[in-house]
Amino acid sequence: MLNVVELDKNYGKRKILEQVSFQIQRGEVVGLVGENGAGKSTLLTILATITKPTKGAIELNNVEYSKKLDDIRKMIGYVPQEISVWEEFTVEQNMLFFEKLSWKRHTKEECRQLCLDMQLSSWKEKVKDLSGGMMRKLNIAISLLNDPSLILLDEPTVGIDMKSKNEIGKYLVRLAKEQGKIILYTSHDMNEVITFCDRVYAIGQDSFYINLLQSNGVKVEKL
Numbered sequence: 001m002l003n004v005v006e007l008d009k010n011y012g013k014r015k016i017l018e019q020v021s022f023q024i025q026r027g028e029v030v031g032l033v034g035e036n037g038a039g040k041s042t043l044l045t046i047l048a049t050i051t052k053p054t055k056g057a058i059e060l061n062n063v064e065y066s067k068k069l070d071d072i073r074k075m076i077g078y079v080p081q082e083i084s085v086w087e088e089f090t091v092e093q094n095m096l097f098f099e100k101l102s103w104k105r106h107t108k109e110e111c112r113q114l115c116l117d118m119q120l121s122s123w124k125e126k127v128k129d130l131s132g133g134m135m136r137k138l139n140i141a142i143s144l145l146n147d148p149s150l151i152l153l154d155e156p157t158v159g160i161d162m163k164s165k166n167e168i169g170k171y172l173v174r175l176a177k178e179q180g181k182i183i184l185y186t187s188h189d190m191n192e193v194i195t196f197c198d199r200v201y202a203i204g205q206d207s208f209y210i211n212l213l214q215s216n217g218v219k220v221e222k223l
């Protein structure tokens, strides 16, 4: 379980996150929505241990962030907004390179299977020749090499076609339901959020997202 308690984040005098508390259970796919600049990426980078909160406590599977950072990092898969793979290398070369950086060992076949599970079959193709959707899938596959229990994705489907969006959404749901992963992801695509998320957190002052999602029968809470 992910447990966030009274989290604050200030940049100088600006309060970005204020008294943010929530819990996410294993097996849940949770959306994080809000207008540009509301603080979604900030929250994800704090949960990914990249940014320090100003105040507050976070626990993942009963391990406190403030006490066991190395253990926490092994349990997290983070997919940033920017695609961060080697474009001149093939999918295979990227997977094998990042496998070496992962704390968990995988055979080449296991790496390939991870890609196939995401319907990314272009194993021998250079990344620069892949479609945007394929690149996004590779980015996600790399984040899974650690076998993380918490997967944080910052707009994983931005700018890609509906078919790839659907494949990625379905795959995230499968990861949560079959493997008990905790998934938190940001998106500006409300259709996608409505289709794939068990529930949603809306961040920021605007109630636009809350009203829209509630009118579509989605369980949504304000952070």
Ligand SMILES: Nc1ncnc2c1ncn2[C@@H]1O[C@H](COP(=O)(O)OP(=O)(O)OP(=O)(O)O)[C@@H](O)[C@H]1O
Residues within 6 Å of the ligand: 011, 016, 034, 035, 036, 037, 038, 039, 040, 041, 042, 043
């Ligand atoms: N390192 C930083 N220093 C100062 N201000 C920052 C820093 N990082 C982010 N901010 C500010 O914090 C606010 C929240 O930014 P954040 O990127 O978390 O928003 P977001 O909800 O993810 O937006 P978007 O939907 O555009 O990705 C913004 O006003 C941003 O300018």
